[in-house]
Amino acid sequence: xxxxxxxxxxxxxxxxxxxxxxxxxxxxxxxxxxxxxxxxxxxxxxxxxxxxxxxxxxxxxxxxxxxxxxxxxxxxxxxxxxxxxxxxxxxxxxxxxxxxxxxxxxxxxxxxxxxxxxxxxxxxxxxxxxxxxxxxxxxxxxxxxxxxxxxxxxxxxxxxxxxxxxxxxxxxxxxxxxxxxxxxxxxxxxxxxxxxxxxxxxxxxxxxxxxxxxxxxxxxxxxxxxxxxxxxxxxxxxxxxxxxxxxxxxxxxxxxxxxxxxxx
Amino acid sequence: xxxxxxxxxxxxxxxxxxxxxxxxxxxxxxxxxxxxxxxxxxxxxxxxxxxxxxxxxxxxxxxxxxxxxxxxxxxxxxxxxxxxxxxxxxxxxxxxxxxxxxxxxxxxxxxxxxxxxxxxxxxxxxxxxxxxxxxxxxxxxxxxxxxxxxxxxxxxxxxxxxxxxxxxxxxxxxxxxxxxxxxxxxxxxxxxxxxxxxxxxxxxxxxxxxxxxxxxxxxxxxxxxxxxxxxxxxxxxxxxxxxxxxxxxxxxxxxxxxxxxxxxxxxxxxxxxxxxxxxxxxxxxxxxxxxxxxxxxxxxxxxxxxxxxxxxxxxxxxxxxxxxxxxxxxxxxxxxxxxxxxxx
Numbered sequence: 001x002x003x004x005x006x007x008x009x010x011x012x013x014x015x016x017x018x019x020x021x022x023x024x025x026x027x028x029x030x031x032x033x034x035x036x037x038x039x040x041x042x043x044x045x046x047x048x049x050x051x052x053x054x055x056x057x058x059x060x061x062x063x064x065x066x067x068x069x070x071x072x073x074x075x076x077x078x079x080x081x082x083x084x085x086x087x088x089x090x091x092x093x094x095x096x097x098x099x100x101x102x103x104x105x106x107x108x109x110x111x112x113x114x115x116x117x118x119x120x121x122x123x124x125x126x127x128x129x130x131x132x133x134x135x136x137x138x139x140x141x142x143x144x145x146x147x148x149x150x151x152x153x154x155x156x157x158x159x160x161x162x163x164x165x166x167x168x169x170x171x172x173x174x175x176x177x178x179x180x181x182x183x184x185x186x187x188x189x190x191x192x193x194x195x196x197x198x199x200x201x202x203x204x205x206x207x208x209x210x211x212x213x214x215x216x217x218x219x220x221x222x223x224x225x226x227x228x229x230x231x232x233x234x235x236x237x238x239x240x241x242x243x244x245x246x247x248x249x250x251x252x253x254x255x256x257x258x259x260x261x262x263x264x
Numbered sequence: 265x266x267x268x269x270x271x272x273x274x275x276x277x278x279x280x281x282x283x284x285x286x287x288x289x290x291x292x293x294x295x296x297x298x299x300x301x302x303x304x305x306x307x308x309x310x311x312x313x314x315x316x317x318x319x320x321x322x323x324x325x326x327x328x329x330x331x332x333x334x335x336x337x338x339x340x341x342x343x344x345x346x347x348x349x350x351x352x353x354x355x356x357x358x359x360x361x362x363x364x365x366x367x368x369x370x371x372x373x374x375x376x377x378x379x380x381x382x383x384x385x386x387x388x389x390x391x392x393x394x395x396x397x398x399x400x401x402x403x404x405x406x407x408x409x410x411x412x413x414x415x416x417x418x419x420x421x422x423x424x425x426x427x428x429x430x431x432x433x434x435x436x437x438x439x440x441x442x443x444x445x446x447x448x449x450x451x452x453x454x455x456x457x458x459x460x461x462x463x464x465x466x467x468x469x470x471x472x473x474x475x476x477x478x479x480x481x482x483x484x485x486x487x488x489x490x491x492x493x494x495x496x497x498x499x500x501x502x503x504x505x506x507x508x509x510x511x512x513x514x515x516x517x518x519x520x521x522x523x524x525x526x527x528x529x530x531x532x533x534x535x536x537x538x539x540x541x542x543x544x545x546x547x548x549x550x551x552x553x554x555x556x557x558x559x560x561x562x563x564x565x566x567x568x569x570x571x572x573x574x575x576x577x578x579x580x581x582x583x584x585x586x587x588x589x590x591x592x593x594x595x596x597x598x599x600x601x602x603x604x605x606x607x608x
Contacts (some may be wrong), residue, residue: 001393130310131390132436141407141435150394152385152515181517185387186378187497189516244517 017233022056029209030107033074035116035216037093037101038103038260039065041223046095048162055227058234060164060175065095065222066147067158068121068137071195075110075115076202082109090122092137092147112204116259120250121157127182128153149180156180157192158220160251166235175238177225179246192250198259205262224256225249262263278554289507292318295375298452300460300490304375305344306389306447311440313447316427321445323423324438329332329394331359338396338442341368344607347532347600348372348449354543358402365509367543369528370536372451378495382541385515389446390439411438451600452490453533459594460490468594471503477589482578483588485568492595494572497524498566501559501576502540509542523564534596548589556570556580 039046041062042053049061069091072084084105093101126138137143140150147156148234183191198218205214224234230248238244279557294313297304302399311317312324324330325338341356342348348371350356356368366382380386386395397410415435421431426478428437456476468476489493498513503523504515511522525541539545545554559569559577569577580588600606 086475128387130307130387131439132310136435139435140391141411141438145406145408148394150386150391150398153387153391153394180428186495187384187516189518216427243516247517 006187027110027208031109031110031207031209031211032213033073033105033108033113033205033207034102034213035105035218037067037069037103037218037220039095039101039222040219041221046222047098052223054223054232054234055232056166056233056235058164060114060162060234061094062160062162062165062222064159064161064176065125067093067220068147068155069093069103069118070121070126071117071119071123072103072105073117074105074113074205075117076111077114078111080109080111082113084110086126090126090137092143108207110207110209110211112206113214114200114204116198116218117195117202119193119195120253121180122155122182123186124182124191127155128185147251149242152180152243154180154227156242157250160225163240164234166234167235167238169208171238175234177240177246177249178242179240179250180242181246190244190247192246194250194254196254196257198257198264200259203262203264212264217260219260220257223258225253228252228255266569295369295448296450296452298457298490299463300457301452302489302491305319305378306443306487307374308375308447311395311443311447313389314427316423317441317444318448320420320423320427321443322606323419324442325445329417330397330405330410332405333359335359336395336403339608341402342371344368344603345601346535347451349536350535351535354538354546356402356504358399360537362401364399364401364539366536370532371446372449372531373491373529374449375447376491379526383515384497384511384526389443390436393439393442407435407438411435448518449457449600449606451597453599454531454595454597456591457597470591471587471590472528472594473591475587475589476594477553478580478588479591482580482584486566487530492530495527497526498568499523499525499562499564500516500540500555500568501561502544502554504560505563506562511541520564523562530592531595532597532601533592535601542581549585549593552580552585552588 046062046065048063051059051061053059070089071086072089074082074084090106091100091103122138132204134140139196140148144155149156158177158179158180161174163173164175165173167173167175179192181190181192183193193200208215230252231251232252237245240249289529291599292315327333328337330337336359336582341350343351350368353368355364355366356364369382374389376388380389380392381395386392394407397405411433424437425431426433427441455465455468458464459468460466486494486498506519506523510522512524513519519521535547537546539548539551545551555578557577561576571579
């Protein structure tokens with residue numbers, strides 16, 4: 001009888017230790033994550049050459065929209081931060097190259113991720129790093145071609161170009177905004193680096209060992225750069241190249257980015 | 265008679281050995297680290313200087329292939345006997361005879377520089393060449409195309425292989441080779457250097473010695489140390505309208521930097537005229553006259569050029585100017601200006 005009771009108690013105790021839900025996987029190990037930068041405007045995917053209207057009421061069409069994304073951090077529900085290893089965290093997202101806008105991360109610690117953080121641009125440490133460490137999208141001659149200022153050493157964080165009837169006729173109605181400047185090395189300069197902090201609207205991104213790869217689907221709206229907090233008028237300012245006006249533009253782009261949804 | 269052939273053979277062998285020894289190249293010596301200089305700023309370990317690297321860098325420096333139409337090389341505007349500045353040119357003409365805005369700076373003691381270009385737009389020696397290559401008024405070429413040209417060239421792949429162990433030519437190895445050559449351009453054997461290091465050849469005349477003392481009182485705050493520059497950006501009053509060239513402001517975008525330009529080294533100053541960022545003064549006498557009585561006021565004029573009595577500039581009497589000029593001439597390093605390792 002004692003053996004039976006003991007056995008029953010032991011069995012009962014055992015059932016308490018075994019997770020009740022059969023399909024609840026233990027949160028250990030590593031998985032993968034994808035982050036997609038999907039450019040959208042006026043409620044639909046961005047199309048070059050299509051007419052849009054900015055908040056200043058000016059009609060415009062886009063012909064180029066590229067930006068560097070770096071220093072990606074994934075943040076769990078409980079606040080734990082996973083900082084993506086630096087050298088796996090530099091991306092040049094070009095609108096007309098869909099593959100460049102799909103960021104893939106592996107060896108991500110398992111967990112439920114509800115927030116995303118990244119820098120628009122190339123951080124100052126990398127901006128002054130030795131030439132041998134500038135490979136791929138950071139190589140000034142090749143991968144960063146068109147995104148590097150040789151006269152003011154540094155990367156162009158964001159390039160937005162297009163046409164608008166509001167732009168000067170002398171420039172073929174062209175507008176172009178090139179935003180760079182990381183704060184300088186031996187002497188201070190303007191700093192247009194911005195960190196974007198985003199939260200998932202509903203579901204967390206679930207990362208599990210051997211599980212499906214969750215996908216953060218971001219919407220990026222170039223029209224948002226024309227307003228909030230400062231309205232930008234193409235007629236007033238059709239261009240910016242590493243000048244003080246670029247600070248106004250960089251201050252406007254915090255609300256260009258949002259996590260539209262997460263696929264698990 | 266039988267002994268003779270053996271003796272002859274031995275002598276022949278000896279002669280061959282001696283002859284071979286004479287043909288041994290002198291062991292390669294990297295850039296000099298002068299004892300009166302501080303430690304270099306450039307990361308020497310990230311780009312170790314080798315004979316093959318320097319030879320490759322020198323060849324690239326003198327090669328027109330870096331320009332769009334193969335007419336302009338680095339040496340077009342950076343001439344060895346002028347401490348690699350452009351003698352007689354206020355600003356230089358590059359491709360298609362287009363003029364730039366600024367005077368070509370000397371290339372000397374680059375390993376000790378914290379910034380490059382008159383506005384400090386480039387912080388690292390490895391990156392400077394990109395500016396000249398891409399500038400539409402200098403070489404007007406894309407660096408990617410330069411690399412392609414080098415890859416197709418009959419000699420460069422082998423030279424890169426000799427320097428780096430691989431004939432895969434990359435942006436980094438291309439730029440680092442140029443840096444290896446430019447790093448060799450160390451100038452620290454002027455008469456002043458011999459004087460300061462207590463070496464033979466370091467005798468200063470009375471005027472030169474007096475000039476040194478005046479220099480230390482009146483010039484050495486900005487033109488400081490053995491590099492003869494504090495490497496800061498200053499407005500020295502040569503203009504009061506900077507709309508054509510805002511200087512450091514064009515890089516920093518900060519209003520307080522309008523009209524400020526990088527303080528240049530005064531080494532080899534006799535060889536690097538015309539003077540100032542736009543080559544306005546063609547003699548050193550005119551430079552001293554400027555400081556004594558020609559300084560123009562503007563909001564960012566350097567405080568050091570504002571005297572307590574409200575006057576502008578640096579008071580210099582005629583005898584003081586004579587002595588200063590005498591001293592400045594002792595900064596000429598003939599050995600550097602004529603070094604065949606660096607000339608074409």
